[in-house]
Amino acid sequence: MADQPETLFAVAQSLEKQGDWAGAADQYRAVLAAQSDFLEAHHNLTIALRHLDQTDEALLYARSAAEIAPDHPTVQFSLGVSLEHEKEIEAAIEAYKRSVDLRPNYVTALNNLGRLLEVTGQIPESL
Numbered sequence: 001m002a003d004q005p006e007t008l009f010a011v012a013q014s015l016e017k018q019g020d021w022a023g024a025a026d027q028y029r030a031v032l033a034a035q036s037d038f039l040e041a042h043h044n045l046t047i048a049l050r051h052l053d054q055t056d057e058a059l060l061y062a063r064s065a066a067e068i069a070p071d072h073p074t075v076q077f078s079l080g081v082s083l084e085h086e087k088e089i090e091a092a093i094e095a096y097k098r099s100v101d102l103r104p105n106y107v108t109a110l111n112n113l114g115r116l117l118e119v120t121g122q123i124p125e126s127l
Contacts, residue, residue, distance in 0.1 A: 005035040012044065021051040039068050039075070046078055055085040066095075073103035080112060089116060 012027030028045035031038050042065035049058035062082035065075045080095035096113035100106055117123070 003030075003034055005031050005038050005041070008034060009038070009041055012041070016044065016048065021048045024048045025052060025054075037068055039065060039072075042068065043075060043078055046082060050082065050085065055082065058082050059086050059088075071102060073099045073106055073109070076102060077106065077109045077112075080109070084112070084116070089120060092116060093120070 008027055008031045012024045012031060015021075015027055016024040025045055025048040028041045028048060031041035032045070035041075042061050046058045046061040046065060049055070049061065059082040062075075062079040065072075066079045069075045076095050076099035080092045080099060083089075083092035083095055093113065093116050096109050096116065099109040100113060103109070
């Protein structure tokens with residue numbers, strides 16, 4: 001059935017792989033209309049919206065994903081990226097810290113965390 005969340009999600013992923021971020025975003029929204037707690041759709045829509053420079057809306061979906069899966073390190077990392085895009089630096093630092101707490105060897109999260117700690121003058125903590 002065409003309106004099944006999994007089918008819609010597969011279409012969205014296909015559009016994403018083709019670089020059609022607007023089409024993918026529309027499909028991820030359709031997934032969420034069919035199943036509002038579909039974590040991967042929230043997460044992937046966040047990324048698609050960032051590619052479309054719709055960072056304020058991306059942050060809404062990043063926050064939704066973090067509410068659904070507060071203990072998912074990638075979701076926390078993505079929340080940090082979205083917060084950083086919206087210049088919510090202290091909140092981004094906290095999201096990156098949460099991501100690293102959940103996955104201590106998460107190199108990209110460690111890098112982003114260290115960079116933000118450095119630019120905010122929190123040098124000792126960044127080491």
